[in-house]
Amino acid sequence: MHDLVIRDAVIVDGTGAPKTAGDVAIDDTRISEVGEVTGKGRREIDADGLILAPGWVDIHTHYDGQATWDPDVTPSSWHGVTTVVMGNCGVGFAPVRPDGQEFLIELMEGVEDIPGTALAEGIDWTWESFDQYLDALDATRRVLDVAAQVPHAAVRAYVMGERAHEDATPDEVAAMAVIVEKAISAGAAGFTTSRTILHRSRHGLVPGTTAPLDELLAMADALAGAGHGVFQLVSDQAGSDEEQVWLTEIAKRTGGVVTYSLAQTPFAPEAYKSALANAQALQRAGLQIIPQVSCRPTGMLFGLQSSLHPFITHPTYRALSQLPLAERVRQLSTAEVRQRLLTEEAETGSAVARVLMSRWDQIFPLGDPPDYEPAPETSVAATAGREGRRPEEVVLDWLLEREGEALLFAPLASYADGDHEALRVMMTDPGTVLGLSDGGAHCGLICDVSMPTSLLTHWVRDRQRGPRLPIEQAVKLQTSQTATAYGFDDRGTVAVGKRADLNLIDLDGMVLHAPEMVFDLPAGGRRLVQRVDGYKATVVAGEITMEEGEPTGARPGRLVRFGQI
Numbered sequence: 001m002h003d004l005v006i007r008d009a010v011i012v013d014g015t016g017a018p019k020t021a022g023d024v025a026i027d028d029t030r031i032s033e034v035g036e037v038t039g040k041g042r043r044e045i046d047a048d049g050l051i052l053a054p055g056w057v058d059i060h061t062h063y064d065g066q067a068t069w070d071p072d073v074t075p076s077s078w079h080g081v082t083t084v085v086m087g088n089c090g091v092g093f094a095p096v097r098p099d100g101q102e103f104l105i106e107l108m109e110g111v112e113d114i115p116g117t118a119l120a121e122g123i124d125w126t127w128e129s130f131d132q133y134l135d136a137l138d139a140t141r142r143v144l145d146v147a148a149q150v151p152h153a154a155v156r157a158y159v160m161g162e163r164a165h166e167d168a169t170p171d172e173v174a175a176m177a178v179i180v181e182k183a184i185s186a187g188a189a190g191f192t193t194s195r196t197i198l199h200r201s202r203h204g205l206v207p208g209t210t211a212p213l214d215e216l217l218a219m220a221d222a223l224a225g226a227g228h229g230v231f232q233l234v235s236d237q238a239g240s241d242e243e244q245v246w247l248t249e250i251a252k253r254t255g256g257v258v259t260y261s262l263a264q265t266p267f268a269p270e271a272y273k274s275a276l277a278n279a280q281a282l283q284r285a286g287l288q289i290i291p292q293v294s295c296r297p298t299g300m301l302f303g304l305q306s307s308l309h310p311f312i313t314h315p316t317y318r319a320l321s322q323l324p325l326a327e328r329v330r331q332l333s334t335a336e337v338r339q340r341l342l343t344e345e346a347e348t349g350s351a352v353a354r355v356l357m358s359r360w361d362q363i364f365p366l367g368d369p370p371d372y373e374p375a376p377e378t379s380v381a382a383t384a385g386r387e388g389r390r391p392e393e394v395v396l397d398w399l400l401e402r403e404g405e406a407l408l409f410a411p412l413a414s415y416a417d418g419d420h421e422a423l424r425v426m427m428t429d430p431g432t433v434l435g436l437s438d439g440g441a442h443c444g445l446i447c448d449v450s451m452p453t454s455l456l457t458h459w460v461r462d463r464q465r466g467p468r469l470p471i472e473q474a475v476k477l478q479t480s481q482t483a484t485a486y487g488f489d490d491r492g493t494v495a496v497g498k499r500a501d502l503n504l505i506d507l508d509g510m511v512l513h514a515p516e517m518v519f520d521l522p523a524g525g526r527r528l529v530q531r532v533d534g535y536k537a538t539v540v541a542g543e544i545t546m547e548e549g550e551p552t553g554a555r556p557g558r559l560v561r562f563g564q565i
């Protein structure tokens with residue numbers, strides 16, 4: 001008698017092999033039979049031709065705080081994600097000095113747009129060292145597995161205190177390396193750092209952003225000393241020839257995977273091609289330098305409740321910004337307020353924000369169901385041109401739709417050509433890995449946590465403006481390929497002996513709903529979430545955690561300690 005048998009499924013096993021019809025048996029936490037299962041199960045599910053695939057492994061999230069208070073790890077768990085890797089981009093909450101908690105919260109709020117009040121209320125700081133943080137994560141049962149990485153900024157703040165943004169002395173670098181090696185030895189999945197000028201808090205750039213190569217190499221040596229661990233970074237230039245030089249150095253020193261965020265930047269729309277070519281060449285030379293790419297443009301969602309939209313720094317809007325939404329909408333709809341607003345300009349000292357708020361050819365209605373590959377002729381610029389109006393008038397009208405809850409799609413990256421071709425090239429490149437969902441982060445502006453679902457709804461089923469992907473390839477990208485990049489050897493495929501992390505999917509009936517702003521974080525903090533229909537069941541370690549979109553109450557998820565699985 002098996003614990004669970006799923007019968008008559010279409011198995012897409014995550015290896016890229018052609019799908020097959022069959023059954024899967026599960027005993028305890030593992031898959032025990034695949035094919036024709038003759039034995040009965042204590043519980044049986046008739047899949048009736050639904051897709052059975054491995055659970056999604058999402059390697060780029062920021063649930064470092066949320067995972068300590070939310071056992072449901074939403075919205076990722078709604079989207080079939082069964083393993084998340086946290087601590088990306090150099091930011092996180094351990095190690096932490098007792099007097100340094102506020103600083104790490106402000107950093108996370110500034111860089112990842114997670115409300116500081118929610119973090120302050122939600123996090124129960126029971127740790128100081130990174131291994132104590134791992135113990136705290138370990139003590140909570142969740143619906144999915146989490147793995148943690150040790151973030152450069154927290155390590156710097158721990159060692160250097162108020163000097164965290166300055167140059168480190170050799171002694172300080174040595175002290176950081178000791179902490180990193182201990183964290184990795186205790187089971188952290190990797191070390192992460194930031195090299196981007198886009199990530200900043202009110203204190204400035206993320207500590208470590210301008211660290212010299214020697215400091216990064218010391219951390220690389222720490223990974224080598226611990227014997228495992230991914231080196232993850234976010235950078236503005238990581239694909240460039242210059243940065244390839246030190247990425248190469250780091251990869252040589254760690255001997256493991258070095259992964260960096262790669263997107264098509266609007267300012268150098270062809271640069272991703274040379275980055276891919278560079279990575280391929282380095283991989284052929286035996287180095288595991290893996291660009292991390294996404295399956296959707298990094299999508300800012302402009303709305304009256306979001307943390308950015310074209311009028312957010314206009315004086316007239318600022319004066320209204322604290323009013324309840326309905327009242328704001330009422331006032332913004334009056335001729336007088338409207339006229340005043342449309343004669344003003346953005347008042348921000350940030351050149352980046354000014355550009356992002358006025359790229360009229362890169363702002364589109366998102367719609368419901370959301371369209372992440374909108375045609376260029378539907379942009380604000382094109383609409384304004386057609387209607388002989390100013391773009392500001394068009395965008396204001398759109399923001400006021402749906403009683404002020406409308407969201408506009410403003411791709412931050414990977415949409416320079418007005419379609420998903422650049423993404424398709426990056427995703428299907430054999431040298432890349434899928435990531436960048438940023439689950440748990442950018443709560444007021446971005447909701448890319450649903451990217452794994454878009455792989456199925458958009459790339460396998462619905463895409464009209466270019467080639468689609470075979471389901472076998474799409475599933476592989478988000479399961480065995482992400483799992484392998486991080487060294488999760490025990491999951492990511494439907495095979496005997498693997499962990500029973502599975503999704504039963506009704507592909508025909510799958511609906512990705514429009515994102516919505518909710519105020520359910522601790523202290524009433526806001527976040528964008530996104531619902532989905534079509535995940536009939538999600539299984540984690542052999543237990544059904546989600547059924548028809550609702551949690552069953554089972555919490556088999558645990559902390560994955562690397563080097564110890």
Ligand SMILES: [Zn+2]
Binds near residue numbers: 062088089234438
């Ligand atoms: Zn990130």
